[in-house]
Amino acid sequence: MRRIISVLIENAPGALSRVVGLFSQRGYNIESLTVAPTEDETLSRLTLTTIGDDHKIEQITKHLNKLIDVVKLVDLTEGAHIERELMLIKVKASGAQRAEVKRCVDIFRGQIVDVTSSLYIIQVSGTSDKLDAFLQAVGEASILETVRSGVSGISRGEKVLSL
Amino acid sequence: MDMLSGGDMLIRSLRDEGVECVFGYPGGAALHIYDALFRQKDVKHILVRHEQAATHAADGYARATGKVGTVLVTSGPGATNAITGIATAYMDSIPMVVISGQVASERIGEDAFQETDMVGVSRPIVKHSFMVKHASEIPEIVKKAYYIASTGRPGPVVIDVPKDITSPAETFPYEYPQKVKMRSYTPATRGHTGQIKKAVQLLLGAKRPMIYAGGGVILGDASELLTTLARQLNFPVTNTLMGLGCYPGTDRQFLGMLGMHGTFEANTAMHHCDVLLAVGARFDDRVTNTVSKFCPSAKIIHIDIDPASISKTVAADVPIVGSVESVLTEMLALLKEDEKKPDAEGLAAWWKQIDEWRARHGLYTKPRYKTDGDAIMPQDVIRTLHEVTKGDAYVTSDVGQHQMFAAQYYLFDKPRRWINSGGLGTMGFGLPAAMGVQIADREGVVACVTGEGSIQMCIQELSTCTQYHLPIKIICLNNQALGMVKQWQDMQYESRYSESLYEESLPDFVKLMESYGHVGMRVTDKKDLKTKMEECFAMKDRVVFMDIMVDPSVHVYPMHVAPNGSMRDMWLSKTERT
Ligand SMILES: Cc1ncc(C[n+]2csc(CCOP(=O)(O)OP(=O)(O)O)c2C)c(N)n1
Ligand SMILES: [Mg+2]
Numbered sequence: 001m002r003r004i005i006s007v008l009i010e011n012a013p014g015a016l017s018r019v020v021g022l023f024s025q026r027g028y029n030i031e032s033l034t035v036a037p038t039e040d041e042t043l044s045r046l047t048l049t050t051i052g053d054d055h056k057i058e059q060i061t062k063h064l065n066k067l068i069d070v071v072k073l074v075d076l077t078e079g080a081h082i083e084r085e086l087m088l089i090k091v092k093a094s095g096a097q098r099a100e101v102k103r104c105v106d107i108f109r110g111q112i113v114d115v116t117s118s119l120y121i122i123q124v125s126g127t128s129d130k131l132d133a134f135l136q137a138v139g140e141a142s143i144l145e146t147v148r149s150g151v152s153g154i155s156r157g158e159k160v161l162s163l
Numbered sequence: 164m165d166m167l168s169g170g171d172m173l174i175r176s177l178r179d180e181g182v183e184c185v186f187g188y189p190g191g192a193a194l195h196i197y198d199a200l201f202r203q204k205d206v207k208h209i210l211v212r213h214e215q216a217a218t219h220a221a222d223g224y225a226r227a228t229g230k231v232g233t234v235l236v237t238s239g240p241g242a243t244n245a246i247t248g249i250a251t252a253y254m255d256s257i258p259m260v261v262i263s264g265q266v267a268s269e270r271i272g273e274d275a276f277q278e279t280d281m282v283g284v285s286r287p288i289v290k291h292s293f294m295v296k297h298a299s300e301i302p303e304i305v306k307k308a309y310y311i312a313s314t315g316r317p318g319p320v321v322i323d324v325p326k327d328i329t330s331p332a333e334t335f336p337y338e339y340p341q342k343v344k345m346r347s348y349t350p351a352t353r354g355h356t357g358q359i360k361k362a363v364q365l366l367l368g369a370k371r372p373m374i375y376a377g378g379g380v381i382l383g384d385a386s387e388l389l390t391t392l393a394r395q396l397n398f399p400v401t402n403t404l405m406g407l408g409c410y411p412g413t414d415r416q417f418l419g420m421l422g423m424h425g426t427f428e429a430n431t432a433m434h435h436c437d438v439l440l441a442v443g444a445r446f447d448d449r450v451t452n453t454v455s456k457f458c459p460s461a462k463i464i465h466i467d468i469d470p471a472s473i474s475k476t477v478a479a480d481v482p483i484v485g486s487v488e489s490v491l492t493e494m495l496a497l498l499k500e501d502e503k504k505p506d507a508e509g510l511a512a513w514w515k516q517i518d519e520w521r522a523r524h525g526l527y528t529k530p531r532y533k534t535d536g537d538a539i540m541p542q543d544v545i546r547t548l549h550e551v552t553k554g555d556a557y558v559t560s561d562v563g564q565h566q567m568f569a570a571q572y573y574l575f576d577k578p579r580r581w582i583n584s585g586g587l588g589t590m591g592f593g594l595p596a597a598m599g600v601q602i603a604d605r606e607g608v609v610a611c612v613t614g615e616g617s618i619q620m621c622i623q624e625l626s627t628c629t630q631y632h633l634p635i636k637i638i639c640l641n642n643q644a645l646g647m648v649k650q651w652q653d654m655q656y657e658s659r660y661s662e663s664l665y666e667e668s669l670p671d672f673v674k675l676m677e678s679y680g681h682v683g684m685r686v687t688d689k690k691d692l693k694t695k696m697e698e699c700f701a702m703k704d705r706v707v708f709m710d711i712m713v714d715p716s717v718h719v720y721p722m723h724v725a726p727n728g729s730m731r732d733m734w735l736s737k738t739e740r741t
Contacts, residue, residue: 009347010347013294013296014292014294017286018286021286025287059471062470063471065471066469066471068290068291068311068345068347068348069347070347071346071347163346
C-alpha cells in the first residue's frame with residue numbers, strides 16, 4: 001500500500017542524508033520526497049511516499065523514529081488527510097492543438113503560466129493520481145518536459161504535527 | 164571561566180565526562196588534539212599499532228566495564244581504518260565515542276590530503292554522528308555524544324573535528340554542561356504496565372516455558388534480575404552468543420547457548436516451548452534458523468529497549484518496549500503480589516523432558532566428541548582453560564570454530580566476561596579487545612581464544628602489549644586452516660578447500676612472540692595440555708601465546724540444518740542428524 005509519512009527533523013546538516021541513507025541501507029523504496037524548513041527555522045518538514053505492507057511500514061516508522069535527528073513523525077495515510085503535488089509541464093501547442101490543450105487545462109483546473117507561439121507551460125496541482133490523469137489526457141506525444149514537486153500532505157481536522 | 168583552545172576543550176571535556184583512557188593513533192589532522200593530550204595528565208592514551216585495534220580495544224573496554232569506550236584517530240586513512248571496529252560495535256550495540264580528525268574546514272570538499280567524508284562513510288554504522296562547525300560547540304557535542312552512546316540501545320557515535328577547530332591560536336570560554344536535553348532523543352525506559360501484566364499471566368500459565376536471553380541483558384546490567392526471575396519461576400534459560408554470562412553457565416537451569424551452534428537441549432526446548440520470554444535478544448537469523456518454523460507453538464513475549472527490534476523478523480504476541488532492568492523489576496513485583504504460582508506440575512513434566520534431551524545428546528552430560536584419539540581436541544582445550552582459570556577469566560575471542568568452542572565450553576557464570584564479536588563476526592577482534600579488557604581490569608585474568616587465522620589479522624598489537632605491560636594469555640587453537648570455512652566446504656562443497664589452507668606458510672609463533680619480548684609455547688601432545696596451560700597462567704606478568712596444535716578435522720556441532728530447517732533440526736556429528 002502507498003503511504004505518506006510526514007517527518008519533523010532537526011534543520012541540521014546531514015539530517016536529510018540520514019533519512020535517505022536509512023531507506024537505501026534497509027532496502028525500503030522512496031517514491032517521492034519533499035523537504036523544506038518550517039515556520040520554526042530549527043525544524044524541517046519532510047514528506048515521503050513509500051510503498052509497503054503494514055509490517056514494512058511499521059519498520060520504516062520505527063527506524064525513522066530511531067534517527068536522532070527525527071523529532072516527530074506521522075503516517076498521514078492512517079487518517080483523513082489532504083495531499084497535494086505540484087507539476088509544471090511544457091507541452092507542444094500549435095494549431096488546433098492549442099485549443100485542445102487549453103480545454104484539458106481547464107478541466108483539470110490547471111493554469112497556463114507561460115506561452116510561446118508553439119508551446120505552453122502549464123501548472124497543475126492535486127493528488128498524484130490527478131497529475132497522472134492529466135498527463136494521460138494531454139497525451140505523451142505533446143509533452144516536452146515535466147517536473148513534479150513530490151507529495152506534500154497534512155492531516156484533516158484538529159490533528160496537528162508539531163512539537 | 165577557563166579560556167581554552169578547541170584542542171584543549173576537547174580533552175578537558177573528555178576528562179570532565181570521566182574518560183580515563185583513550186585508544187588511538189596520531190596523524191596530521193589530529194595533532195593539535197594530541198598536543199593537548201600531551202599537556203595534561205588526567206586522560207591516558209594507549210597508542211595502538213593500527214586504528215582498527217583502537218576501536219576493538221575501546222570496544223573490549225566498554226564490554227568489560229559498561230562504560231563508554233573512547234577512540235581518537237586522524238583523518239583519511241586513520242578514520243577509514245577505524246570503520247571495521249565501529250561496525251563491530253554497532254552490530255553488538257556497544258557504547259563508543261570515536262573522535263576523528265578532519266582536514267581544515269576551508270579544505271573540506273576539495274579532495275585535500277587525507278580527506279575522507281568520515282560522517283558519510285560511517286553513517287550506516289553509527290548511532291549518530293557530529294561534525295564540529297565551531298570550537299565553542301565542543302563541550303556540548305562531547306556531552307551529547309556520550310549521552311547518546313550510552314543510553315537507550317547503546318552504540319557508537321562519531322565526532323568529526325576539522326583541524327582548524329582545534330587550533331591553539333584562538334581560545335574560548337570553557338564550561339562542561341552538567342546535563343543534556345535533546346527534544347529529538349528520549350530513549351524509552353519503563354515498559355507499558357498493561358503489557359507487563361499480560362506477560363506475567365502468560366508466564367504463570369506456561370507449561371513448557373523458555374527464557375531466551377541476549378546481550379541486552381548484559382548491556383542493561385540486568386543479569387541479577389534475570390537470574391532471580393528464572394530461579395523464582397523455575398524456568399529453563401538459554402542464552403544467545405551475546406548473552407552468555409547473563410545467566411550462570413554452570414547452573415542447573417541453564418541449557419546452554421542456542422542457535423546455529425547451540426546445544427541440542429536448548430534448540431529442541433525452544434522448538435517445543437509454549438511460552439517464550441525473549442529478553443534483550445533480537446531473533447537473529449543465526450538463532451532462529453527458518454523463521455516460519457521458529458517456535459511453532461509458542462506465545463512470544465519480547466522485552467527490548469529498541470522498538471525496531473520487536474516484531475522485526477518474528478512477531479511478538481506481547482511486545483514490551485523498555486529497559487530490561489525496569490521491566491524485569493516490575494515483573495518481579497507483580498509476581499510477588501500474584502496469588503497464582505507457576506504451574507508446578509507442568510514444569511515438572513517439562514524438566515523431565517529436558518533432562519531426557521540432556522541425557523540423549525546434551526553437550527554437558529558427557530563428551531560428544533572423540534576422546535580416545537591421540538590428537539588434542541579443541542573442546543578439551545576450552546574445558547582445560549575453564550578448569551585452569553576456575554571459570555573466572557575474561558575470555559575474548561576471534562571468529563571461527565575456536566569461537567564457537569569457547570562459547571559452548573567455557574561456562575560463563577558472570578556477565579561481561581565473554582567478549583566476542585557476535586553480530587559482525589570480525590576476525591581480528593580478540594587480541595585488541597583483550598587489551599581493552601586488561602586496561603579496564605589490570606588485575607583480571609584475560610585470555611584471548613583465537614585461531615591461527617584470526618590472530619594474524621591484528622597481530623601487530625603484540626607490540627602494544629609490550630609497551631603497556633598487558634599480560635594477556637593468547638590461547639591459539641591451531642588447526643592450520645580457516646577452520647570454519649573449511650567446515651562449510653566439507654559440508655556444502657564436497658571438501659573443495661578453496662583458499663582455506665595456508666600451504667606451510669604459518670609463522671613460527673613461538674619465535675614471533677620472543678621477538679616481541681613475550682613467551683611462546685607450543686603444545687603438540689595431549690598429555691602436556693593442562694600442565695602447560697597452568698604454566699602459562701602462572702606467568703602473571705607476561706604475555707604468553709599458547710600455540711596448541713589441535714585436531715584439524717574436527718567440526719563444530721551441533722549445527723543447524725539449513726536451509727529450511729527448524730530450530731530442532733541439527734547435525735550432531737559428521738554423520739548423525741536429529
Ligand atoms: C574479517 C573477516 N574476514 C573473513 C571472515 C570469514 N571467516 C569466518 S571464520 C573464518 C576462519 C577463521 O579461521 P581461524 O581464525 O583459524 O579460526 P578457526 O575457524 O580455524 O578456529 C573466516 C575466514 C570473518 N569472519 N572476518
Ligand atoms: Mg584455524
